[in-house]
Amino acid sequence: MDWTSLFTMQKNLDKYIETNHDLTTRNTFRERCLALLVELGELANETRCFKFWSKKPRSEKKVILEEYVDGIHFILSLGLEKNYYYESKDIEQSSLSETEQFMLVYEKCLHYKNDPTQQLYNELFTSFLQLGQILGFDEEDIQLAYRKKNEINYERQNQGY
Numbered sequence: 195m196d197w198t199s200l201f202t203m204q205k206n207l208d209k210y211i212e213t214n215h216d217l218t219t220r221n222t223f224r225e226r227c228l229a230l231l232v233e234l235g236e237l238a239n240e241t242r243c244f245k246f247w248s249k250k251p252r253s254e255k256k257v258i259l260e261e262y263v264d265g266i267h268f269i270l271s272l273g274l275e276k277n278y279y280y281e282s283k284d285i286e287q288s289s290l291s292e293t294e295q296f297m298l299v300y301e302k303c304l305h306y307k308n309d310p311t312q313q314l315y316n317e318l319f320t321s322f323l324q325l326g327q328i329l330g331f332d333e334e335d336i337q338l339a340y341r342k343k344n345e346i347n348y349e350r351q352n353q354g355y
């Protein structure tokens with residue numbers, strides 16, 4: 195998948211939000227890291243993969259995909275803050291369970307926060323794409339849902355969110 199156009203869309207959205215909130219000089223790296231961790235929690239909640247105590251079914255795939263692309267927003271953003279991009283490549287399928295893969299992404303996110311290198315950024319990105327594979331999303335699903343949510347994010351800014 196070509197990520198270039200998504201990086202460009204994210205750059206424009208982040209700039210728009212920064213201007214709207216007078217943040218042009220403030221570094222928001224830590225906040226974006228926490229935002230990604232929070233999105234991961236919201237995503238895990240929709241899958242209910244860890245809720246061994248509940249018989250309630252997971253949310254519909256569409257709802258899970260919406261949460262997933264919120265995470266994509268912050269991952270793109272976290273690369274842009276450090277001027278890193280992600281080159282498309284074949285992703286090795288993960289052998290982990292959903293729960294284990296979630297925890298791997300959490301670890302990769304914190305690792306990158308503490309040591310923001312291109313290598314660790316690639317690892318974070320890859321682990322999140324592997325999670326997407328486990329959840330059953332193909333690249334087209336992700337691109338489409340990302341574009342839709344990106345537009346909604348502009349609307350929310352314009353409505354005083």
Ligand SMILES: O=c1ccn([C@H]2C[C@H](O)[C@@H](COP(=O)(O)O)O2)c(=O)[nH]1
Nearest residue numbers: 207208211263264267268271343347
């Ligand atoms: O600088 C920012 C701030 C927010 N978002 C987007 C990512 C998610 O799609 C959404 C999360 O907003 P909440 O619903 O969690 O408030 O906002 C960005 O893309 N860039």
